[in-house]
Amino acid sequence: xxxxxxxxxxxLHKRAMEVENEKAEAKIQNTSRDxxxxxxxxxxxxxxxxxxxxEFGVSECPECTKxxxxxxxxxxxxxxxxxxxxxxxxxxxxxxxxxxEFMKRCGS
Ligand SMILES: [Zn+2]
Numbered sequence: 001x002x003x004x005x006x007x008x009x010x011x012l013h014k015r016a017m018e019v020e021n022e023k024a025e026a027k028i029q030n031t032s033r034d035x036x037x038x039x040x041x042x043x044x045x046x047x048x049x050x051x052x053x054x055e056f057g058v059s060e061c062p063e064c065t066k067x068x069x070x071x072x073x074x075x076x077x078x079x080x081x082x083x084x085x086x087x088x089x090x091x092x093x094x095x096x097x098x099x100x101e102f103m104k105r106c107g108s
Pocket of ligand 1: 084085093095
């Protein structure tokens with residue numbers, strides 16, 4: 001009878017291990033999906049948008065400058081976003097987007 005109890009404990013352990021393995025596999029699949037994310041995600045994690053801005057010499061919004069106004073541009077290094085501060089105050093300026101958009105607009 002003791003033998004039977006041991007067997008069922010072993011069986012339970014095996015099952016628990018299987019569940020853990022399944023969880024671990026699911027985790028690995030999720031991680032690999034994340035790391036093979038979009039090209040933009042890779043650029044965002046590799047490049048600071050504020051460093052790019054320095055390189056491109058962008059500190060004021062070029063769209064507003066064209067209209068004779070002077071507005072700064074804000075940079076969000078964590079998410080790779082940029083935008084004209086005029087937008088923050090509810091102004092209409094379409095100078096904003098992600099790091100790829102920034103390269104398109106300001107890169108040479
Ligand atoms: Zn602007």
